[in-house]
Amino acid sequence: MxxxxxxxxxxxxxxxxxxxxxxxxxxxxxxxxxxxxxxxNKSNILRSVRVEETERAAIEQIYGERVKSIVVNSRGEVLENVIAEDLVMKNEVTKPAAERHLPLYVYTDKNGKPYYIVPVRGVGLWGPIWGYISIESDFNTVYGAFFDHKSETPGLGAEIAEKPFQEQFRGKKIMTDDNRFISVNVVKKAAKVSYGDEHRVDAISGGTITSTGTDKMLKNCLEPYLGYFEKLQSQESK
Structure with missing residues (x-):
């Protein structure tokens, strides 16, 4: 032995x-x-501008032809030596807005119209949630949204990854008529609020914490881009 x-x-x-x-x-x-x-990531970015593709070759081709990426800061400056795809969003979103590197993806459709795609990341009930919001060239109107999660409850918080929730965002506004940032608020249908329907979507029934996390995520991630959007608007108005 x-x-x-x-x-x-x-x-x-x-x-x-x-x-x-x-x-x-x-x-x-x-x-x-x-x-x-x-x-x-490329597929999800495209889904935020309503481009649904599942084949690798098609995703790569469309993304390569129609999407450009840049990195900006909250002052509206383009950071030339930083690559958007190299940034780790879970690290960036925890920094003060003034210290963040902000990746931005610009999708140009067949008619030459640009859409500005902002990555978003936050916390749901059980773990991280994330996604992309596309904004039209008025820098106010939401064109599309895509969200996903790691461990939200099926049938409840996990509904953020489903089309019925995401499609609510189409046509919503992130700015008020007097040009104040208000975001798109995720609130219960019966909630009494001081803003109009163009600034709200219905929260998920039974998914209160995930809905609240999504609401906070949008506010935290969209507002730092206003400096760049305002700079583009001023350039276009000249």
Missing amino acids: HSNRYTFIYAAVISIITAVLLAFASEGLKPAQEANIALD
């Missing part, structure tokens, strides 16, 4: 070999995993 010492050494060697093999396998799969994440 093998001694206890032999058994311990044998088990340790097997564990080390297994760990090394798993590490090599993980490194080998990393490029493919990163490519899939990048593709998913």
Whole structure:
């Protein structure tokens, strides 16, 4: 019979070999995993401008031809040496607005009309929520929205990832008539508010905390872009 010492050494060697093999396998799969994440992000960006594609080749082609990315700051300045796709949104959104690097994606349709796509990220009931909001060239009207989540409750908070919730945002306004930022508010249908229907969507029934998280996410992530939007508006008015 093998001694206890032999058994311990044998088990340790097997564990080390297994760990090394798993590490090599993980490194080998990393490029493919990163490519899939990048593709998913591109698909979600396109979905926020109502472009629904599932084929990799189609997503890559449309994105490559019609989407440009930049990074700005809250003062409206374009940051030339920062790549939007390299930014980690979960880190950026925790910074004060004045310190954030703000990725912005510009989609141009077949008629040459631009849409400005803002990535958003926040916290739901059980974990992170995120998405993209596309704004028309008036820098006020929402063209489309896409949201997703990690662990919200099916049938409740998870409804943010479904079309009926997302399609409510189409045509909503983020600015008041006197040019104040108000965002799109996620509130209960019966809620009494001081703003009109153009600034609100219905919260998810039974998903109060996720709805509140979505509301806060939109306010936190949209407002820092106003400096850049105002700069573009002033340039266009000249």
